[in-house]
Amino acid sequence: MLAFLLLLTLPSPVLAAPAGEDLFPEEWMGKHKILDHFGDLSRMILIRYAGERLFEPSEVVEIGDPDNDNALDAYALLGVRWELFKYPSGVPYTVNPTMAVRSYGLKEDEVVGAIQRAFENWDETVGAELYDNRVTVDRRASASPRRPDYRNVVTWGRLKKGVVAVTYLWYLTKTGEIVDADLVFNSSYRWGIDLDGEGPEYQLAGAFDLQDIATHEAGHFTGLDDLYDEKYWAMTMYGYAAPGETNKVSLEPGDVTGAQAIYG
Numbered sequence: 001m002l003a004f005l006l007l008l009t010l011p012s013p014v015l016a017a018p019a020g021e022d023l024f025p026e027e028w029m030g031k032h033k034i035l036d037h038f039g040d041l042s043r044m045i046l047i048r049y050a051g052e053r054l055f056e057p058s059e060v061v062e063i064g065d066p067d068n069d070n071a072l073d074a075y076a077l078l079g080v081r082w083e084l085f086k087y088p089s090g091v092p093y094t095v096n097p098t099m100a101v102r103s104y105g106l107k108e109d110e111v112v113g114a115i116q117r118a119f120e121n122w123d124e125t126v127g128a129e130l131y132d133n134r135v136t137v138d139r140r141a142s143a144s145p146r147r148p149d150y151r152n153v154v155t156w157g158r159l160k161k162g163v164v165a166v167t168y169l170w171y172l173t174k175t176g177e178i179v180d181a182d183l184v185f186n187s188s189y190r191w192g193i194d195l196d197g198e199g200p201e202y203q204l205a206g207a208f209d210l211q212d213i214a215t216h217e218a219g220h221f222t223g224l225d226d227l228y229d230e231k232y233w234a235m236t237m238y239g240y241a242a243p244g245e246t247n248k249v250s251l252e253p254g255d256v257t258g259a260q261a262i263y264g
Contacts, residue, residue, distance in 0.1 A: 023145055023184060024159045024166060032226065032239065037173055041148065044078065044169040046220045048213070048241055049162055050189075060227060061261075066253045071234035075258025076225035080169060080176040082130075084263065090123065090132035091221075092152060093181075096141040099156035100210070104191050111210065112137055114193050115154055117249075118214035121236075122222045125256045126263040130222065143168060148180030152221075154214070159186040164241045165213055167220040181221045185213065194246050204244045212248045213241055219255060223262045227254075 028034060034045040062074040082091050097111040112135055119131040141153045148170035159166060163186055170180040185191065185208075192207035219237050226239030236248045236255045 023157045042173045046167045048164045050164050072231050073254030075254045078223050078225045080171045080178050081223045081262050082178050084128045090129040092132040094136040094138050094141045094151050094153050096155035098139045110193050114211040115214050118211050119218045125259045143182035143184045150180050152181050154183045156187040157184045167217050183217045209246050224258045
């Protein structure tokens with residue numbers, strides 16, 4: 001009943017973006033953030049690339065080096081958030097592990113577990129239940145880049161070369177309340193899972209670590225922006241990724257402080 005009442009309060013999922021638009025149109029290439037407004041609804045697209053490229057920095061709040069790891073900590077906000085009082089059990093999300101299982105030889109429970117751990121990293125930093133602990137698995141679920149379907153899907157799809165992952169956020173234009181969020185990993189790359197935390201010894205030769213990338217993208221779901229200055233290289237929200245990287249499976253003090261600035 002609560003979910004039904006929630007849907008009644010949301011804008012109808014009418015066609016918003018152009019009808020012919022695919023997961024990643026050519027004109028998006030080279031951009032890091034794209035904003036589109038469609039009346040009551042707006043769409044924010046956050047694109048993560050492999051390697052490093054120059055990009056103007058976000059509006060960053062630095063907090064120094066509280067963990068004394070010789071790397072500066074900071075955060076930047078997107079200006080959007082979930083209204084958690086509408087989600088007593090946390091924001092629900094759906095995982096489609098089909099391509100990861102078929103293409104990369106991963107086990108379904110390991111794929112779902114890695115993604116769940118990525119979201120729980122953020123859940124554990126705030127004073128409220130941020131994400132639902134009960135993950136829905138739907139082997140046919142897909143992202144909704146053209147209009148929100150209010151399912152919050154994590155899946156794979158074919159993106160442009162050089163793009164590791166894309167997060168789509170739909171939010172209410174006037175208030176910044178997130179109403180739908182989707183994450184697409186690029187199926188053109190290899191993906192692995194570092195189950196034992198020891199890096200490339202397990203399934204990561206030439207592959208992106210699923211939990212590492214998912215933790216960063218879940219930061220966008222949470223409302224955090226990318227950091228691009230190389231002095232923030234240790235931050236989970238540092239905007240670039242590399243195969244075999246595993247240091248972003250956990251959060252840095254700047255990531256935690258950013259989430260708490262939004263949700264307390």
